Amino acid sequence: MLTAMKDFLLQVAMVATLVYTYQIFFAERYERKQHVKLILTVLLGLSILFCMTFPAYVNAQFRIDIRIVPLLLGALYGGWRTGLFLCALIILYRVYLGVDTGLITTVLALAFSMPVIVYFQKIFTRALKRKRIFITLGLSSYYCLVGLISAISIRGFSFQVLQVQIIHISLAVSAVLFFTLLNETIQDILRKNRQLQSEAKEAEIAFLRSQIKPHFLYNALNSIASLCIDEPRKAEQLTLDLSHYLRGSFDFKHLESLTTLGKELELIEAYINIEKARFGNRLQVEYDVDANPQTRMPPLILQPLVENAIRHGLMSNLRGGTVKIAAKMTAADTVSFAVEDNGSGMSDATRAGLLKPDVDKKGIGLWNISQRIELLYGKRLHIESAEGIGTKVYFEIPDRQLQRAGG
Secondary structure: OHHHHHHHHHHHHHHHHHHHHHHHHOHHHOOOOOOHHHHHHHHHHHHHHHHHHOOEEOOOOOEEOOOHHHHHHHHHHHOHHHHHHHHHHHHHHHHHHOOOHHHHHHHHHHHHHHHHHHHHHHHHHHOOHHHHHHHHHHHHHHHHHHHHHHHHHHHOOOHHHHHHHHHHHHHHHHHHHHHHHHHHHHHHHHHHHHHHHHHHHHHHHHHHHHHHHHHHHHHHHHHHHHHOOOOHHHHHHHHHHHHHHHHHHOOOOOOOOOEEHHHHHHHHHHHHHHHHHHHHHHEEEEEEEOOOOOEEEOOOOOHHHHHHHHHHHHOOOOOOEEEEEEEEEOOOOEEEEEEEEOOOOOOHHHHHHHOOOOOOOOOOOHHHHHHHHHHHHOOOOEEEEEOOOEEEEEEEEEOOEOOOOOO
16 A cells, blocks of 8 residues: 555656646746647646556556546646547557556546536636636546446446545545645736736836926927027917827826827927927928837837937037938838937947936936836837937837727
């Protein structure tokens, strides 16, 4: 009996190693990479083969294993296709081991159990932790009961058969309960971790956005104030442009961190009207936009780049220059954005320092913008510049379009 218990614990250890290898290395990426389900299926298949290859021998006639654990976990967490694959694997490997009464018992148990397991899989997916545990306990008990009835039907009733089956049922149900509790605990930890990451990301994005708006308002109001005495009509028109800008820039739902390309370009035009009134013909603007206006993007992410290009690139010299604003679709279902100027440019040392935090506390740090893009998309801002020639700042984001109601 001691040897049988040692063999049983060996099965438990091997199943735990394979199943939680998946949890540790792949479960966190499951939503982004659908092929990870295949990895789960392979690991569970290996667990089944190991359990059946190294069973616990009660005596010379009876051997037991916990193949029900990876089978049930695969069917409930991986889906019915995974469950049916593992079911077929069990039957094929059992045929390989030999055609005997054990094979017939296995086929009967699976034939009567799998339809019930597949039926409850959808209920299990929608259920909460407590209900999931009850479902797995019920299904594992049902599977073992079907196996008991099948064994008695094939081998005939005897106290020895009953004793072996009771031992098998106790071990199998206990193992299923252990693995389900452990798996649900890990799932809870992963869910809480994703929630904390999401909340932290939203908080940081909100903080970065809050840094940009006051800076823009400060510069816009200074531009309007400089026109109030000499050109009051123009100052009035620019005040209306600023009002339009603010109406659009604060038109976001609670915690919504995206706007559309169309709205972002409207805000940029309002800002450029303000700057043109101040700098006149020294400031020229060119647009190269072929992306869908409904493409979703972070708000107030292009305007600060345009502002930097105008104030630090063009207006740092007397001749001024041109700023080019581009938004183009690429073949990889992404949208490429670029803001380019032919102004004074910068040295490599200055360019390298721009993407570090708190480089220019009086201006809009490009690090700020780069951080927002990285938090949302995992991408970075890129800068190309040469002294006396100009500067280009560019980035890419996925092409996600705002869906209109009513088709």
